[in-house]
Amino acid sequence: MEEKNKEMKLKYDKNIWKEMFLYLKGFKKDFYRLCAFMISLAVLDVTFPLLTQYAIDHFVVPRDLEGLWRVAVAYFGMTLLMGGIVFFFIRLAGKIETSIVYKMRKDAFEKLQKLSFSYYDKNAVGWMIARTTSDTTKISETLAWGVVDLVWGLAMMLFISIVMLIVNWKLALVTLITVPLLAVISVLFEKKMLVAYRNVRKINSKITGLFNDGIVGAKTTKTLVREELNRDEFGLVTHDMKRTSIRAALFSAGYLPVALFISALGMVLTLYFGSIFILNTSITYGTLVLFITYARQFFDPVLELARIYTEMISAQAAAERVMSLINEQEEIVESSAVLQKYGDHYTQRIENWEKIQGNVTFNHVGFYYKEGEYILKDFNLDVKKGQTVALVGETGSGKSTIVNLACRFYEPTEGEILIDGKEYRSRSQSWLHANIGYVLQAPHLFSGTIKENIRYGKLDATDSEIVEAAKTVNAHDFIMKLEKGYDTEVGEGGGLLSTGEKQLISFARAIISKPALFFLDEATSSIDTETEAKIQQAIDRVLKNRTSFIVAHRLSTIRNADVILVIDKGVIIESGNHAELMALKGHYYELYTTQFVEEGEMDLLNQNTQTSLQSA
Template sequence: MTEFKEEVYSKEFNLKLWKKLYKYLIPHKKVLLILALVMIAVGAIDAVFPVMNKYAVDNFIVKGRLNGLSVFACTYGGLVLIQGLNVWLLIAFAGKLETWLAYDIRKAGFEKLQQLSFSYYDQKAVGWLMSRMTSDVKKIGQIISWGFVDSIWGLTMMFFMMILMFIYNYKLALVTLAVLPILIVVSVYFQKKILAAYRKVRKINSRITGAFNEGISGARTTKTLVREDKNLLEFSSLTKEMKGSSIRAAIFSSLYLPIVLTLASVGTALALYAGGRAVFLQEIEYGTLVLFLSYTTLFFEPVFQLARVFAELQYAQASAERVLSMIETEPEIKDSKDVIAEFGDNFNPIRENWPEIKGEISFNNISFYYTAEEKVLENFNLKVNTGETIALVGQTGSGKSTIVNILCRFYEPVSGEVLIDGIDYRQRSQLWLHENIGYVLQTPHLFSGTIRENICYGKLDASDEEIIAAAKLVNAHQFIKKLAKGYDTEVGEGGGLLSTGQKQLISFARAVIANPKIFVLDEATSSIDTEMEQIIQEAIKNVLKGRTNFIIAHRLSTIRAADRILVIKKGKTIEEGSHKELMEKEGYYYNLYTNQFLKENQQATG
């Protein structure tokens, strides 16, 4: 299974991190304000209830009279109704805040994923990204919304109770709150332990999600290679590590909360001892002792909840670090400010300023490497005329795909320049280039939905006539109209309900519907049978007319009509010419072609 490096994050509580998340709360500041006011009301009323009980004890129970009881009962009942309304409001607004917050963060994350360069996806597993966008975002939404609710309620309730305790008897208040310094020390200690433990749990969880994704997407390969037992062993190792880390994290949390409860019990015992003695000496009323006993129980309830929020905050910080690291990642390939001002960006294009592409392309002294130790291209040069078809052949790893990826600006050269119609393509926007390129991959990918929806994915506002015209151009219309639902036929996840050849034809139609000026075929016929190859070859002839084309070829028989064939070896052009010219040279291409021709004949007759 593929291993991906995890970022190293801070080990302390990171206040700056949570401040960064504040911008996602700004659009919902009205809801936040209403929620804060509701929670202040809830906390204040909760603090007032014991005072009401004190009044009842001192004026009705101890004195044994009922005068004023009806007024007291109505007041008490009114507070209960108000509190019930407050609780309904807090649940409604906190739920909305959680949903909206998760939506906004996911939207920002998805937008960033559309902007990031290919190199980012080279380093991140799909499972890692899915974990960031799902469970991590959910955890952030929960802790900010419900953690905010519990924190405001708890702090408000504690504030009012402390004021009331000092008002009624400051000596007894000091005795009751004597355990607070110990609680602060314990909280600081466990904060570090819990944060480290939960961060490790999240890191392993990302690896498990990635392993799940690889196991599901590669199920067929697993079975054909009979790797079920080895995959299970690798996955069991991961889950065992997850189990150990989760247990350690749970132990720290389980120790922290009981300590808070124990300190609460100590506070209650101190209040009972000191308060009982004061009642015996007639220094305080019996109702005051009841008030303090109620407060020692109630005071540590919000402390307990704040401790829980604090523990969850550590858990959520690990999630927040990962989500924000993704959202704040800068794309390796970016348009300059001047280019964006003139031509727009991927989400706000200024199409009226876009110049028309003719299709003349120049690679000037291009050098490129994925890592400094592994150079792929070095001083590569190529001049392509408008409407010319260039075929690239060579061994795997020779640099063929890198050349077209640099052309498409999926990667940028380390040195040198790519000119389109005589202008460095970095002086134009990425979207301008990408909208003028049709790219058909060796393994076509279709999106879940209908054939119609997949074709118009290349031009979202395409009419039915344009969709059918594109399908006819690539010879896909014949097989589509034979399907029961025609263009409204579901393709299944990844196009799984269609054959590889059918998927390839649809991907052709999707690529040409926007009428791109530059066309790239990356071994588009290497995974299909001979009969379908003939259909696709005819489609290729139709598609390439009037465009500048690059073909990466596995089957050399498919590129004989190319204007020029470049034989690439270790990032350099070792032979160049038409099919006829290269065959006459009897060099590298000649040997490659004749060996493949003999092999295909043997397979056909064998």
């Protein structure tokens, strides 16, 4: 896995937060209403102490209770108003939070759909899941509720400062003198908190990845008796998570008490100097109560801002990682001319798509995954319409790379690939992929029914077309034997079916749209002999008059191919049909005869085993 551990500034990054606040653009009206609610709440919070001051100076000190009921009514009315504001701002903030996480996950998922195979080669599934789940949740909570508290806190501090300065500027300066000290403390804690929370998010991704591997690879774990090793490995990572989380919590825990101490210091100074001012008759008793109340109220939002600050530092670590995914540059990018004519992944202009005839040409193609380490170099191949080309060679020889390049899952680093004589980058990926049938060695089915999985190959396919596709690949008989037939659930990843059954369904899915180009990547290497025979019959029917590439493991399945290419380290070392290559008695001849003998011995062994069982 290539973790997104790019060099990042160890401080509050305003650019990251600018990107984050762009997600609020779609909810401007709700956001402005929310800010208005919070400012109104701050005004009410500031007004209550003023009422208290008025009551003390006009009713308590003079010992005259006449008219005090008006103050009580004002308190009651403001309390009701505050309750209404709190109700609406909570509902609104919740709506904004949900909307942000929805949009962010949608953007991340759409980006994952657009990214090429190379991205998935470099990044683990767990990394991507963590970005689109826990990290987006952290960001949305901070943006919605953090903004609520931030607006309220700043408004409270501003209004309290204004009122105090108007009432008595000297005592106001005494109360506010500790604010610069708190700012200095915040800067000192900033770097350590950001580093700690980054590490927490990073380890959380590892844990998600281990969970994914443990669930997906459960069968392999049991067959290899890796339970204890997996437990120990998971234990090490979770222990690291515990240690790092405690360290991050310690910084947060240390910051808040310091801020609390400074706020208490401010209240002490207010009480001390306020008492002196009373003795000098500079202020009234009600004014002293007002300032003591404001000193406490002033530092409540300060402490709240301190909490928000720590949460924003934590959320920034998540934001860096989510935005690194959303802003990931796509390696395969369409030109503006192609987008204008053919459309993109989501807005396809099918009316402009040319029909594919099936001629495929590799013209001096070079390709590498890592710069300088060529898989193919100056590779040339000319496949005519309707030809079946089989690719044979050792593991790592470049067979699958040739297929992936032809499908434009990757693009050549050198040279060009032509479809019907035209460079395929002059047309859209969607145009090419819509004309491709592709069957993998390890078929993947989506959760749902057999019918739904076959229909994925052509979303507007009728039931009769689905049945026809299944019959073409010899899948209809086994489907009809199932209790619910085509409505049978396949389970997650097709887990309720055998490998051979999944392969037959994936074949039906691949051919239902009648693609012009067909690709089989060792599609029969992991199935039993009986299913292989069914698939071979299906292949012969499906590939007739259709350009196709077959990456073959079992050479018996490619005897009818028009051209067989023997690939070694990205170079064609032999080329011809089966008879020609056997007559040549070269590399293909050795591979074929060796495999033929091995398969013959295996068949003989199976026959002897069956005979022994019958005799017993």
